[in-house]
Amino acid sequence: MNPSIVRLAVVGSRxxxxxxLGITAGVAVGVTLALLLWGAYQGLDARDERSSWMSASGEYxxxxxxxxxxxxxxxxxxxxxxxxxxxxxxxxxxxxxxRFDVAAPTTSGVTIPDIAxxxxxxxxxxxxxxxxxxxxxxxxxxxxxxxxxxxxxSDSGLASPDSLVAVVGAATSDLIERPTAQIVxxxxxxxxxxxxxxxxxxxxxxxxxxxxxLLLVSIVTGLGAAARRERFATLRLIGATPRTVAAIAxxxxxxxxxxxxxxxxxxxxxxxxxxxxxxxxxxAFFPADLAVTPFAAAMVVALTVAASxxxxxxxxxxxxxxxLGQTKxxxxxxxxxxxxxxxxxxxxxxxxxxLAVLAGLPVPRVGTLIIIGFTITTVGLLVAGPYxxxxxxxxxxxRSGAAAGIIAGNRIRRTPVATFRSVSGLVVAVFMVSxxxxxxxxxxxxxxxxxxxxxxxxxTLIQYLEPTSDAADPAETDAELARLxxxxxxxxxxTVYRLDSGPDAGRLLLSADAAKGLGLGAVxxxxxxxxNSDVMTGATAVFTAAEVTxxxxxTPSILLLGxxxxxxxxxxxxxxxQAGGVFATGWAPAGTRTDLAxxxxxxxxxxxATLAYLGIGVATVIAGLSLAxxxxxxxxxxxxxxxLLRLLGMNFSGLRRIITLEAxxxxxxxxxxxxxxxxxxxxxxxxxxxxxxxxxxxxxxxxLGALTASAVLALAAVAAAxxxxxxxxxxxxxxxx
Amino acid sequence: MTAFIQAxxxxxxxxxxxxxxxxxxxxxxxxxxxxxxxxxxxxSSLLHCxxxxxxxxxxxxxxxxxxxxxxNEARRSALRLTEFGFVFQFGQLLPDLTAVDNVTIPLLLxxxxxxxxxxxxxxxxxxxxxxxxxxxxxxxLSGGEAQRVAIARALVAHPSVLFxxxxxxxxxxxxxxxxxxxxxxxxxxxxxxxxxxxxxxxTAAYADREIIVRDxxxxxxxxxxxx
Numbered sequence: 020m021n022p023s024i025v026r027l028a029v030v031g032s033r034x035x036x037x038x039x040l041g042i043t044a045g046v047a048v049g050v051t052l053a054l055l056l057w058g059a060y061q062g063l064d065a066r067d068e069r070s071s072w073m074s075a076s077g078e079y080x081x082x083x084x085x086x087x088x089x090x091x092x093x094x095x096x097x098x099x100x101x102x103x104x105x106x107x108x109x110x111x112x113x114x115x116x117x118r119f120d121v122a123a124p125t126t127s128g129v130t131i132p133d134i135a136x137x138x139x140x141x142x143x144x145x146x147x148x149x150x151x152x153x154x155x156x157x158x159x160x161x162x163x164x165x166x167x168x169x170x171x172x173s174d175s176g177l178a179s180p181d182s183l184v185a186v187v188g189a190a191t192s193d194l195i196e197r198p199t200a201q202i203v204x205x206x207x208x209x210x211x212x213x214x215x216x217x218x219x220x221x222x223x224x225x226x227x228x229x230x231x232x233l234l235l236v237s238i239v240t241g242l243g244a245a246a247r248r249e250r251f252a253t254l255r256l257i258g259a260t261p262r263t264v265a266a267i268a269x270x271x272x273x274x275x276x277x278x279x280x281x282x283x284x285x286x287x288x289x290x291x292x293x294x295x296x297x298x299x300x301x302x303a304f305f306p307a308d309l310a311v312t313p314f315a316a317a318m319v320v321a322l323t324v325a326a327s328x329x330x331x332x333x334x335x336x337x338x339x340x341x342x343l344g345q346t347k348x349x350x351x352x353x354x355x356x357x358x359x360x361x362x363x364x365x366x367x368x369x370x371x372x373x374l375a376v377l378a379g380l381p382v383p384r385v386g387t388l389i390i391i392g393f394t395i396t397t398v399g400l401l402v403a404g405p406y407x408x409x410x411x412x413x414x415x416x417x418r419s420g421a422a423a424g425i426i427a428g429n430r431i432r433r434t435p436v437a438t439f440r441s442v443s444g445l446v447v448a449v450f451m452v453s454x455x456x457x458x459x460x461x462x463x464x465x466x467x468x469x470x471x472x473x474x475x476x477x478x479t480l481i482q483y484l485e486p487t488s489d490a491a492d493p494a495e496t497d498a499e500l501a502r503l504x505x506x507x508x509x510x511x512x513x514t515v516y517r518l519d520s521g522p523d524a525g526r527l528l529l530s531a532d533a534a535k536g537l538g539l540g541a542v543x544x545x546x547x548x549x550x551n552s553d554v555m556t557g558a559t560a561v562f563t564a565a566e567v568t569x570x571x572x573x574t575p576s577i578l579l580l581g582x583x584x585x586x587x588x589x590x591x592x593x594x595x596x597q598a599g600g601v602f603a604t605g606w607a608p609a610g611t612r613t614d615l616a617x618x619x620x621x622x623x624x625x626x627x628a629t630l631a632y633l634g635i636g637v638a639t640v641i642a643g644l645s646l647a648x649x650x651x652x653x654x655x656x657x658x659x660x661x662x663l664l665r666l667l668g669m670n671f672s673g674l675r676r677i678i679t680l681e682a683x684x685x686x687x688x689x690x691x692x693x694x695x696x697x698x699x700x701x702x703x704x705x706x707x708x709x710x711x712x713x714x715x716x717x718x719x720x721x722x723l724g725a726l727t728a729s730a731v732l733a734l735a736a737v738a739a740a741x742x743x744x745x746x747x748x749x750x751x752x753x754x755x756x
Numbered sequence: 757m758t759a760f761i762q763a764x765x766x767x768x769x770x771x772x773x774x775x776x777x778x779x780x781x782x783x784x785x786x787x788x789x790x791x792x793x794x795x796x797x798x799x800s801s802l803l804h805c806x807x808x809x810x811x812x813x814x815x816x817x818x819x820x821x822x823x824x825x826x827x828n829e830a831r832r833s834a835l836r837l838t839e840f841g842f843v844f845q846f847g848q849l850l851p852d853l854t855a856v857d858n859v860t861i862p863l864l865l866x867x868x869x870x871x872x873x874x875x876x877x878x879x880x881x882x883x884x885x886x887x888x889x890x891x892x893x894x895x896x897l898s899g900g901e902a903q904r905v906a907i908a909r910a911l912v913a914h915p916s917v918l919f920x921x922x923x924x925x926x927x928x929x930x931x932x933x934x935x936x937x938x939x940x941x942x943x944x945x946x947x948x949x950x951x952x953x954x955x956x957x958x959t960a961a962y963a964d965r966e967i968i969v970r971d972x973x974x975x976x977x978x979x980x981x982x983x
Contacts, residue, residue: 422864429852433893660850666809667909668837668865670830 038242042272043279045239045648049232050283050323052641054311055294056228057319058287062295062308066178072131073117073184075104077203080195090202094124094191101204102129102137105189105197109608110593111161112586116149116183118608122191131186131206133176138188142169146177146184148302160590164597174305181302198485226394230401230451231444231641238440238649240272240327241334251335261336269332276327280320287311351436354406362399366696368392369703376707389707393454396700400450401443404689409435411688415680423673426664427680435685441649442686442733444642446693449729451638453697456722457715458705473540473559475612478584480592481555482609484575496575503580506595508588510581511536517576523549523565527577530570534562537581557612580609639725643732650682650740661744675741682737694726760785760949761806761917765815768801768972775801776812777972785916788943788950790963798972799953800921806951807840807919808832820916837865841910841918841948843939845925848906849894855905856881856890862913880908884938900931907939911946918943920952924959936962 080090080103090096090103097103103122108115123129123137131137134144143165145153150171153162165187172184194200251264259267288310295304311319369392375382382388412431419425431438439446475481504512513533518524526549534542534550537560542548545564554560555577567573580596582588589611596609654661661674702715759782768776775798783789783806791799804810806817808824817824824835841862842848849858859877864870881890884904894902903923910918923939924932940962943950952963960966968975 420864420870422861425857425864425870426850426853426861429850429854429857433852663848663850664861665833666836666842667862668833668835668840669861670833673865 038247039271039275041242041648042239042275043282045242046236046276046279046323046327047282047286048641048644049236049239050280050319051286051290052232052637053229053319053323054284054287054316055290055309056232056637057315058291058309058311059294059304061311062304065308066304069175070178070182072133072176072206073106073119075203075206077104077201079199079201090191090195094122097122097124097127097191097202099124099126099128101202102127103189103191103194103200104203105194105200107199107607109164109185109597110610110614111152111156111183111590113613114183116185119184119186120189120194120197121186122189122194129203129205131176133173134186135170138169138186140188140190140193141166143167143185143187144170144172145186146172146182147174148181149183149185152183156590157587159594160587161594163594179302180305181298196485226390226397228638228641230397230447231638231645234440234444234447235641235645235648236323236327237330238444238645238652240276240331242648242652247335265332265336268335269328272331273324273328276324277320280323283323284316284320287316351434354409354435356406358406359403360399361395362403362696365392365394365396365399366699366703368395369700369707373703373707385707389704393700393704396696397447397450400446400689400693400696403692404439404443404446404685405435407688407692408439408685411684412438415684421676422669423676423680427677427684430677430681431684437653438681439685439689441646441653442682442689444645445639445686445729445733446689448638448642449690449726450693450697450700452722452725452729453694453718454701454704456718456725457698457701471559473561474557475537475539475554475560475579476581476584477611477613478582478589479537480580480582480589480596480609480611481615482578482580482596483607484578503592503595506588506591508583508585509592510583511579513537513579513581514575515577515579516570516573517552518567518573521566523567525552526550526563526565527552527554528565528567528570528573537579555612556615578609636725636728639729639732642729643736646682646733647736647739650678650736651743653681654678654740654743671744674744678741678744679737682733686733759783760787760820761951762818763802763806763815764818766802766805766812766817767814768798768805768810768812774972776805776815778815779969779972779974781806781967781974783949783951785949786944786947787965788940788963789952790960790966791951791953791969792955792957792960792966793969793975797969799969801972802969803919803921803951803953807842807917808835837862838913839916841913841915843903843906843910843918843920843923845922846899846902849897849902849909851894854891854893855886855897855901858894858905859909859912862909866913876912877908880912881905883942884908898931899927900935903927903931903935904938907935907942911942911948914946915948917949917951920950922953922955925955932956932959 090101101123105120107118107120109118110116121137122140125139127137129137138144145165145168150168153165153168156162165185169188172186174180177184247268251259251268254264254267255261291309292306295306295309297303368388372382372385372388372392376385408431412428412433412435414428415424416428416432419428500512500514503509511533513529513536516528518526518528528547528549531542531545531548534548539550539554539560540562542562543564546568547565547570548562549565550560550562551558578596580592582592593609661677664674664677665671698715705715761781761783763779763781766776766779766781767774777798779798779802781802791802793799801810805812805815805825806819808817808827812825815825819835819839822835824832827835836842849855850861853861856874856877859880860870860873863873863876868876878887878890881887884907886901886904886908889897889901889905894905897905903926907923910920918939920939924935927935936959940950942948950963952959954960
């Protein structure tokens with residue numbers, strides 16, 4: 020084929036250049052996002068791999084190790100092939116610190132891959148972020164919890180540059196008392212967070228973003244379709260065959276897509292370090308985490324170019340352009356009810372999987388089935404969209420009494436596929452928002468309790484104690500309590516007990532004086548009172564007189580440290596509790612109600628939420644961009660018709676109403692379905708993945724924020740298109756185009 | 757008698773091309789004018805300036821005492837809606853609307869209820885022999901039918917002036933004859949002023965007056981007197 024013909028056909032005018040630039044820019048944005056997304060997915064894996072040593076686990080020693088190789092308080096009992104490990108989650112200023120207390124002989128052969136040597140008692144290794152943090156605050160607020168810094172945990176052992184990790188040396192005699200203590204023979208656990216559920220969520224998140232990206236590429240490569248059809252009709256008139264014009268279309272799109280894809284690769288490389296700053300779960304990424312290999316980048320470029328070129332050629336062949344152009348308006352095939360089948364199928368698969376799981380049937384690869392069901396449902400929504408759009412268009416055309424409504428309704432009715440395509444990105448984004456927001460509602464325990472009458476103040480530290488605490492010398496315990504009470508900012512120390520039997524079983528016991536000191540409401544006049552145990556998790560305190568009158572013989576269960584609410588006081592008290600030793604033997608370090616609620620969030624649900632809102636943000640922005648491009652493109656393609664309406668006396672507000680209605684009708688009709696479906700799918704996924712352990716609740720404000728953002732973006736997209744109305748409805752177009 | 761449409765010193769340029777170079781023209785109410793001239797002579801620019809589609813670079817257009825060329829876009833839109841009707845050579849129907857819906861548009865834009873607008877539109881289609889085509893889309897109409905629908909739409913709101921740019925240019929002679937006679941019959945009955953661009957002397961012969969535009973100026977104006 021003569022290159023000159025191709026050149027003239029492709030870039031014969033200024034408008035052609037604008038169109039090609041639009042395609043190039045759109046493909047560049049799409050490829051950039053696709054590569055960043057791929058990088059992020061790889062990055063999550065890389066993080067998991069690096070931090071896999073943190074999930075090392077072994078045999079718990081509490082309750083007594085009766086094997087021949089029993090571990091005692093003597094370090095030598097561990098030998099050189101075993102380490103006593105007690106992992107906990109500590110906190111500082113609301114941020115989690117992964118702490119690993121280890122006890123091992125200096126001759127131990129067990130190593131942590133990213134630490135020079137296991138720390139001895141009184142020493143610790145820390146991640147750079149933790150070292151910085153320790154240096155930033157007074158020692159009695161953080162540093163005193165760990166001892167002497169022996170070295171740095173290298174980046175290759177950390178999930179994120181923000182990870183706060185400490186490996187702290189301890190004596191066997193100290194660790195053996197801890198309920199989390201276990202014997203490990205090596206630090207090579209499975210990927211830290213890479214449970215199958217987490218992978219499922221990550222894949223679902225990737226699909227959530229990839230759909231709008233593909234739609235964006237699809238929309239931009241169709242830019243200026245009407246003008247292009249006219250040019251190709253002219254080529255047909257002067258002798259070009261259908262195959263020739265299809266080839267020209269494919270070559271044109273391939274060339275622009277190639278340039279766009281290369282720019283996309285460049286932009287992804289440039290934006291990688293910026294994208295790495297986005298915090299996911301444990302924190303930001305190392306820039307190298309998001310780097311995609313040259314082979315992967317080449318694959319994305321090749322796939323983009325091949326797919327867009329093939330689609331462009333196919334579209335032109337399908338348009339059936341003859342030498343006289345398209346004398347008849349290209350008619351879409353009217354969508355039928357059959358379009359609801361894939362959606363029904365996807366929901367059916369999800370429902371069947373969930374029901375089977377709930378029924379206790381052996382379901383192999385639940386995660387895979389859920390991903391397949393979710394993908395089919397998402398595709399089904401896109402397939403069903405034009406049918407629902409058709410219905411909306413029919414209703415609008417019939418019921419509207421205004422010219423704008425009738426014109427928009429009939430246009431939608433005639434071209435439901437094209438109309439829906441322009442809003443499909445936002446529809447998918449809203450569907451995803453609803454799925455993830457629905458899933459994230461399982462973290463309902465994470466709602467931070469508010470202050471109020473009868474509620475334990477969020478400034479109070481709660482230290483759960485273990486029964487072994489009773490082994491402490493009473494005098495030593497009293498001295499420790501006095502030391503804690505003397506800490507600047509600590510307003511009171513209360514010891515709380517729990518009875519497992521009798522009329523107060525399950526309730527918490529404390530002295531009436533201490534109860535009054537807590538200021539949680541009316542306290543009966545009795546030496547000892549009991550209170551409901553869920554007061555620790557945010558319930559209102561209800562005190563009753565206890566039958567027990569002497570608590571001296573009871574085992575302390577909880578230690579409450581009231582503070583003045585300042586961060587410094589809370590951290591000083593927390594540090595003192597850990598450094599003191601007597602009360603540092605629980606499952607977890609002390610925390611406020613806020614901290615404990617946040618701990619409950621550290622779950623699959625939290626992973627859902629984090630990924631959700633990241634993906635939703637990206638997907639919504641892309642979808643808004645797609646809608647703006649599609650709306651402007653449709654307006655340019657129909658400028659003759661719009662100009663004609665101006666000629667007939669319709670003012671700009673009428674034209675804007677048409678454009679708005681054409682976007683709003685499919686958005687609203689499918690959006691409501693998207694929201695409902697999103698929550699249904701979230702319920703099915705959650706119930707399926709957790710064997711019915713979790714279900715969907717009410718979404719939080721972030722969901723409303725995301726929906727509002729979607730609506731604002733849709734309005735902005737339509738406004739952007741409407742702002743070009745004057746330029747694209749030149750009345751001269753009626754005669755000359 | 758004061759002319760219904762008065763154009764004075766109309767000048768319009770597109771880049772370095774002078775489309776109109778000082779045109780003065782008077783058109784009386786109910787008059788049928790044929791505008792002729794070679795391609796590129798400025799016929800369409802003249803029509804567009806008279807109709808307020810284009811704003812002249814200089815000069816004035818006064819329609820029924822209103823200076824069209826001084827109105828802003830919103831006022832000109834309103835004027836086009838209430839006073840003017842338009843018919844073009846082809847492609848002027850909204851492709852997504854049926855014939856009858858196309859005809860209702862000016863009425864709906866004028867605030868008429870849809871039911872009443874449909875009734876009026878059906879009446880006009882009936883008068884033009886198009887009742888059977890009322891529910892058809894433009895793509896399903898013949899060229900002649902589409903032009904008659906366009907005429908119905910142009911006249912349905914009872915405009916004072918009908919601007920027609922080669923209304924029969926894309927039709928065969930028989931269809932052109934039918935369309936022309938229908939249009940003329942209706943405008944004569946309603947007393948509507950018709951300004952019609954044509955290349956065809958036979959079409960121009962139906963006009964009360966024929967004006968010839970050449971190089972952006974009025975070359976001649978002849979009263980032909982056929983009605």
